[in-house]
Amino acid sequence: MSASVPELLFIQPSLTLAKAVLSLLVGGLLLSLLPYLFRKHLEDKDGHTIPPGPLLRYACLRKYPERTLYAWAKKYGPLFSVWMGDQLFVVISDPQVARDLLVTNGAIFSSRKQYFIKNQVILRGRAITASPYDDKWRQHRRIAMQLLAPKAVQGYAHLLDYENRIMLRSLFNETNQGTLPIDPAHYVGRFAFNNMLTLSFGTRTDTATDPLVEKAILMAMEFMDLTDFVEPLQKIPTYTRYRGYKLHDDLVEVYGAMILRVKARMDAGEDVPDCLAKTLLEHQEKENLDWEDVCMLTAVFTLGGVHSVSGIILWFLALIPSHPEIQARAHEELDRVVGRENWPTAEDEHHLPYIRAIIKEVQRVHTPQWMATPHCSSEDFVFNGMYIPKGTVLILNCYSLHHNEERYPDSFAFNPDRYLGDDLSCAESAKLPDVMQRDHWTFGAGRRICPGLAVAERELWLAISCLLWSFTIHEIPGEPISLEEYEGSSGRTPLPYRVKLVPRHGHLGSILTDEEEKTIKF
Numbered sequence: 001m002s003a004s005v006p007e008l009l010f011i012q013p014s015l016t017l018a019k020a021v022l023s024l025l026v027g028g029l030l031l032s033l034l035p036y037l038f039r040k041h042l043e044d045k046d047g048h049t050i051p052p053g054p055l056l057r058y059a060c061l062r063k064y065p066e067r068t069l070y071a072w073a074k075k076y077g078p079l080f081s082v083w084m085g086d087q088l089f090v091v092i093s094d095p096q097v098a099r100d101l102l103v104t105n106g107a108i109f110s111s112r113k114q115y116f117i118k119n120q121v122i123l124r125g126r127a128i129t130a131s132p133y134d135d136k137w138r139q140h141r142r143i144a145m146q147l148l149a150p151k152a153v154q155g156y157a158h159l160l161d162y163e164n165r166i167m168l169r170s171l172f173n174e175t176n177q178g179t180l181p182i183d184p185a186h187y188v189g190r191f192a193f194n195n196m197l198t199l200s201f202g203t204r205t206d207t208a209t210d211p212l213v214e215k216a217i218l219m220a221m222e223f224m225d226l227t228d229f230v231e232p233l234q235k236i237p238t239y240t241r242y243r244g245y246k247l248h249d250d251l252v253e254v255y256g257a258m259i260l261r262v263k264a265r266m267d268a269g270e271d272v273p274d275c276l277a278k279t280l281l282e283h284q285e286k287e288n289l290d291w292e293d294v295c296m297l298t299a300v301f302t303l304g305g306v307h308s309v310s311g312i313i314l315w316f317l318a319l320i321p322s323h324p325e326i327q328a329r330a331h332e333e334l335d336r337v338v339g340r341e342n343w344p345t346a347e348d349e350h351h352l353p354y355i356r357a358i359i360k361e362v363q364r365v366h367t368p369q370w371m372a373t374p375h376c377s378s379e380d381f382v383f384n385g386m387y388i389p390k391g392t393v394l395i396l397n398c399y400s401l402h403h404n405e406e407r408y409p410d411s412f413a414f415n416p417d418r419y420l421g422d423d424l425s426c427a428e429s430a431k432l433p434d435v436m437q438r439d440h441w442t443f444g445a446g447r448r449i450c451p452g453l454a455v456a457e458r459e460l461w462l463a464i465s466c467l468l469w470s471f472t473i474h475e476i477p478g479e480p481i482s483l484e485e486y487e488g489s490s491g492r493t494p495l496p497y498r499v500k501l502v503p504r505h506g507h508l509g510s511i512l513t514d515e516e517e518k519t520i521k522f
């Protein structure tokens with residue numbers, strides 16, 4: 001039934017009023033939201049303002065955020081700021097600025113923000129990497145360095161060497177002596193994982209099919225994927241938060257069980273090999289370490305030391321087929337210096353400058369963590385007239401640093417020649433007084449620089465020099481390998497791919513099958 005004219009006259013004004021009220025409400029709401037959409041202006045008492053940056057605030061950045069940060073650095077300069085929700089981020093894109101802030105002023109810029117899913121939900125503020133810059137962090141890092149310092153690495157270098165040979169043998173066997181194509185990810189992942197198992201628990205997986213390999217690789221991948229920069233999102237039960245809790249529980253379940261096994265063996269008076277779990281159990285009372293400390297410290301070796309190492313080896317295998325001339329030069333150097341009868345060893349490293357240069361260049365071009373691990377400032381600071389308030393998160397954008405044309409001319413090209421003549425290890429290079437001479441920033445900077453650097457360098461040397469010594473690496477026709485896309489957000493590995501590994505020596509099989517897989521009682 002339709003309304004009569006007097007009724008319409010009555011309804012019309014109330015409708016207009018309702019519309020006006022609604023418009024006012026929507027307008028008011030939009031106005032109140034404005035400060036949350038646009039960047040906040042901050043200045044200190046002397047009028048110094050925060051570094052320049054984009055006008056809007058962000059909840060997240062697009063896929064491959066390092067590229068957005070690289071474009072912003074070109075627009076806003078070597079130190080710019082961006083608001084992620086209500087958190088201020090400052091992005092470092094220049095080597096001198098990185099040195100000035102993270103090294104020279106390391107006392108102020110070496111903490112970690114506490115609210116990220118990674119740091120609170122998964123690692124519970126522990127595991128070295130998630131600790132604020134305090135005595136607990138110093139204590140945990142000191143304990144870990146007992147196994148990670150270069151001298152300690154020397155003591156177990158033969159075990160890394162053994163795992164490397166096992167990896168090569170698996171690749172040789174699984175490819176039916178180089179006749180079948182292979183996705184190397186599982187075998188390379190197992191190499192890195194077994195090294196960390198040896199360090200953490202004095203054990204290893206003794207078959208490539210051990211389900212623990214896949215489980216550990218998935219947990220490390222999940223860890224790399226769970227990055228959350230916006231604080232309020234933590235308070236709502238998102239799927240990401242659920243995954244964070246689940247990962248924490250999985251880590252305690254898997255690695256906690258391993259620690260208990262080490263403890264049972266120690267209690268039974270068995271001769272347990274030196275490892276992180278043994279060290280932690282021996283000193284648990286004296287160092288006042290709780291169960292979560294012990295679990296998270298052992299877990300971080302596999303979280304920090306598996307995908308990073310295997311990622312670089314996988315990037316190497318992905319890119320080298322498209323550089324046959326570089327591969328041929330590497331083979332020539334190996335044949336000339338090492339010959340075909342013996343493996344390249346750690347002692348050969350300084351006589352193989354081209355192989356060293358290839359490894360450094362892979363690390364520059366395919367850094368596993370383009371944005372390193374964010375640092376956090378623990379005091380207000382003014383840098384070159386720009387205000388960096390306490391609690392700011394600092395990102396070292398290695399993507400920008402590694403594409404600095406002054407330091408690396410033609411920076412997007414893969415060119416190992418740029419490292420010829422660089423005889424320093426990454427750790428030595430990070431200490432050079434002239435920061436423009438530093439090889440690359442793959443291991444971060446300042447007081448939080450990766451403590452696993454020495455062991456990682458040794459693993460990379462062994463794996464890449466021996467892969468080159470053993471095989472000629474080819475792409476499979478019709479299966480192009482993407483060097484642009486990748487998996488993971490805080491750590492990156494290439495998308496799955498296959499290659500052909502053609503043995504370079506007729507006797508490779510006999511050399512590789514010399515060694516039997518060891519089963520370590522655990």
Ligand code: HEM
Nearest residue numbers: 128129304305308309372373443444445448449450452456
């Ligand atoms: C190629 C391999 C590796 C790469 C590229 C890498 C990279 C990094 C980076 C970028 C950081 C952050 C540094 C910073 O905050 O400035 C870091 C920290 C860390 N890494 Fe590594 N890493 C590697 C291997 C390892 C290994 C093998 C281990 C363990 C055995 C390890 C354990 C850690 C730990 C515990 C931290 C936290 C340090 C702290 O907050 O004080 N990493 N790593």
